[in-house]
Amino acid sequence: MSDPNENDWIEKELARQLTPVRAPDSLWSRVESARRRGARSSSLAGTQAGWILWPAVAMMLLFASGDLLWEIGKARASIAPLTEQDLEAVADGSACDFKSSDPAQIERWVKAETSMNVNLSCGRPGNAQLVGARLIRKRGAVIAAIAYQVGNDAATLLVSDKHSLFRWNRDYSIAWSGSKESGSKEANPGACNQCHLDARSQL
Amino acid sequence: MKKRNPAMVLEETDNQLIDACRRGETVAFRELFERYKDKVYSIALRYSGDAETAQDIAQDTFVKLFAAIGGFRGNSSFDSWLYRMVVNSCFDHKRRTRRFLPMIAGVFDLLRAPGATALDEVLREEMSGRVRAVVDGLPPEQRMVIVLRYTQGLSYEEIGEAMGCSAGTVASRLNRVHKVLSRRLTHLDGRKNRV
Numbered sequence: 001m002s003d004p005n006e007n008d009w010i011e012k013e014l015a016r017q018l019t020p021v022r023a024p025d026s027l028w029s030r031v032e033s034a035r036r037r038g039a040r041s042s043s044l045a046g047t048q049a050g051w052i053l054w055p056a057v058a059m060m061l062l063f064a065s066g067d068l069l070w071e072i073g074k075a076r077a078s079i080a081p082l083t084e085q086d087l088e089a090v091a092d093g094s095a096c097d098f099k100s101s102d103p104a105q106i107e108r109w110v111k112a113e114t115s116m117n118v119n120l121s122c123g124r125p126g127n128a129q130l131v132g133a134r135l136i137r138k139r140g141a142v143i144a145a146i147a148y149q150v151g152n153d154a155a156t157l158l159v160s161d162k163h164s165l166f167r168w169n170r171d172y173s174i175a176w177s178g179s180k181e182s183g184s185k186e187a188n189p190g191a192c193n194q195c196h197l198d199a200r201s202q203l
Numbered sequence: 204m205k206k207r208n209p210a211m212v213l214e215e216t217d218n219q220l221i222d223a224c225r226r227g228e229t230v231a232f233r234e235l236f237e238r239y240k241d242k243v244y245s246i247a248l249r250y251s252g253d254a255e256t257a258q259d260i261a262q263d264t265f266v267k268l269f270a271a272i273g274g275f276r277g278n279s280s281f282d283s284w285l286y287r288m289v290v291n292s293c294f295d296h297k298r299r300t301r302r303f304l305p306m307i308a309g310v311f312d313l314l315r316a317p318g319a320t321a322l323d324e325v326l327r328e329e330m331s332g333r334v335r336a337v338v339d340g341l342p343p344e345q346r347m348v349i350v351l352r353y354t355q356g357l358s359y360e361e362i363g364e365a366m367g368c369s370a371g372t373v374a375s376r377l378n379r380v381h382k383v384l385s386r387r388l389t390h391l392d393g394r395k396n397r398v
Contacts (some may be wrong), residue, residue, distance in 0.1 A: 010384045011353070012336050018353040023244035027258060030234060031265045038266055 106133050106187030110144045118159050218279050224272045249350045250293045264292045278357045286365035297343050337384050
């Protein structure tokens with residue numbers, strides 16, 4: 001706590017420096033003219049200004065919602081609109097844009113084409129055999145489809161940077177990319193199936 | 204509409220004046236203004252430190268007051284309601300201008316008491332300058348607390364009501380200002396009682 005005597009002189013000093021003052025005589029005329037201006041401008045605000053402002057606000061909302069819908073559309077495009085033909089084409093090794101059974105080569109190709117990091121070299125070897133990779137483009141979204149064989153069955157790993165809509169879909173596993181969770185079994189076990197496990201046993 | 208006699212208006216209580224203002228009577232507005240203009244202007248001037256800015260703040264306050272007076276329900280006193288408006292106008296103005304001007308103008312004239320020696324004057328000037336420097340550097344909330352306390356003599360509770368905080372917060376802000384002033388002025392110890 002402060003010393004009461006010390007506070008005493010500080011209080012006296014502050015009171016002396018902050019004495020009340022008289023308002024200037026011109027203040028009333030300023031208030032009156034501001035009131036009149038205010039009355040005029042508020043009536044304008046309700047009529048002319050409103051007609052100017054509202055369309056601008058409506059346009060901004062329209063653009064904002066359009067942008068939002070575009071983003072949602074792009075995200076959905078990453079998985080949902082893939083047709084059965086798309087998937088069959090990828091599963092068929094002959095349709096691959098890049099053919100290789102080397103995980104490192106496919107990783108580099110996907111990285112070069114899409115900037116996405118895909119980890120295909122993880123962990124212990126399974127009974128999956130890589131075939132190659134292909135890019136699928138849907139409404140601005142890019143999906144890397146990595147084809148592989150599990151025994152006699154063809155399977156595909158689909159990788160996109162839109163992780164929010166990832167889901168399991170029949171024989172196709174979807175993985176995160178470009179993040180720490182990439183290829184993590186905990187985050188999405190399908191991401192590792194191509195080299196670790198029989199894909200069908202997980203689906 | 205009944206015509207009001209300005210002489211009669213002077214006799215009216217605040218509540219009667221407020222009712223007359225609600226009915227849109229200009230004379231009542233003027234009377235309410237005359238009653239409170241010095242309070243409003245003093246707070247604005249001591250907070251902003253500039254006469255022109257203080258007039259802007261006082262003008263804003265009265266314009267808002269007259270526009271909103273229909274909504275005054277009397278749940279708190281008129282003074283508290285008015286203080287809240289002034290405080291808000293000061294803070295609004297501060298947000299717009301983003302700077303404080305020196306708080307006290309012409310203070311040396313006030314301090315120059317008749318019969319004071321040259322040494323007294325020098326000490327007073329030094330003390331006042333240091334107090335002013337500390338006060339000018341305070342953040343808006345602390346500055347407003349000391350303005351309401353020392354310009355209007357409000358209690359902690361009244362300041363808290365005007366600023367929307369507790370009396371405890373007001374006390375702690377004031378205590379902080381006192382401590383800062385005390386720390387900055389320790390070298391003048393022993394001469395304080397001469398000021």
